[in-house]
Amino acid sequence: MPQTAEPKLITGNANKPLANAVARRMSMHRGVQVGLCDARIERFNDQEIFVEVYENVRGEDMFIIQSTSNPANDNLMELLIMADALRRSSAQRITAVIPYFGYARQDRRTKARTPITAKLVANMIYGAGIERVLTMDLHATQIQGFFDIPVDNLYASPIFALDVKDQFKDCMDEVMIVSPDVGGVARARELAKRINAPLSIVDKRREKAGEVAEMTVIGDVSGKKCIIVDDICDTAGTLCKAAEVLLEHGASEVHAYITHGVMSGPAVERVSKSVMKSLVLTDTIAPSEAVRNAPNIRIVPTAPIFAQAILNIWNGTSVSSLFETDTLGPIYDGMYSAS
Structure with missing residues (x-):
């Protein structure tokens, strides 16, 4: 079980509305305010990315919410640099919540002299100090095997x-x-x-x-x-x-x-x-x-399932339980009459 009082969320620029929705949903589940970590992500004149976290994250269980969608390279670098900032600030654990995992379509060599970029990205994520990945509908499920850390692949x-x-x-x-x-x-x-x-x-x-x-x-x-x-x-x-x-x-x-x-x-x-x-x-x-x-x-919306998955990871309980309609139905209660 984690030693921290609450999980902490931080987001880049890829999908702030989803990150805010996840935070609201987690606040509703926990009965306490779960907000996004106060931080700034800026670009220098030559477009280098700079990250500064304004809150103390020492010993915290951190979740970075960041899709690596268009612009894929910028969003991927934001994810890696945020992870490095948190690791150097003594965060206890860093989980990357990547709703859309970019470069997943480059998961094998289809012809000679081509890269397997999905594996390269997996290596970069691991090298940045990320200890777990939470994503949804990987283009190829075998990409989970590219990582040397746990990967939870949710399904839509x-x-x-x-x-x-x-x-x-x-x-x-x-x-x-x-x-x-x-x-x-x-x-x-x-x-x-x-x-x-x-x-x-x-x-x-x-x-x-x-x-x-x-x-x-x-x-x-x-x-x-x-x-x-x-x-x-x-x-x-x-x-x-x-x-x-x-x-x-x-x-x-x-x-x-x-x-x-x-x-x-x-x-x-x-x-x-x-x-x-x-x-x-x-x-x-x-x-x-x-x-x-x-x-x-x-x-x-995917915020309800991501919020619950983050809480399950933080609590050390099953994420695969969210694959079942009986479990997911109540999470989306009120949205669908047929649940």
Whole structure:
């Protein structure tokens, strides 16, 4: 058990709204005020990052909340420098809460003379003095093995299951879960099992990187309300194309549930003009104003599950218990009638 009175949170610039929401949620659970550590993160004229923590953190159990999203390099360096500042200030333990783990798509060598950047980032995090990592929906689960420290990988599928049961409560027998590629079948199957829905796959073939040449639907989607499930939506090209293909194969509606809304380049415009009725994202990456204003994009919060996971780590209790609907339902109580 920790010796400190309360866990302490600190955040960089990547996703301050999520960090504030986590702090509010933890305050509600604890019945005492849990705030963000007073600190400043500045840039010199040459864009070097400087961190100064204004509070005493000696012997404290510290949690750094920082996604390594766009700008990925700046946010990653902020995380590492904050960790170094805390370590040199004698913090008892430093946990990195990384809702979106950037560079995760570079998890293997796909051709000669290419890096495995996810492993490099893992080494940098360990070298900065971070002793534990808490994240959500790693692009490849084997990245946990890149670390020489404990990694807790939360899943968005239990949250999505609650939302789907609430949004489609009158027509659950018409819902079909769809994986947008063969590699994402395990993720899609997990959600399908939770809501007792059938599973289909959109198999895509690429001629070259970033361009999809052909898509094939595996499974009968006729008359179904199809829900595409994936971990990352970047430019949304593949997602919008998959939605069109599903409708061509007889689907009545197409929706999408994506954990990390990278939403770069023309993504928001593509989704707004697409045949998808809705795109549901989590707030692991701070949504831009364009994302918030898009008529068919909706954000579901992750602060409740991250707040509870942080408290479980601090208390030394199970984090995997949050994978179960019976445990997660009360955490989201009042948000979903179907929980």
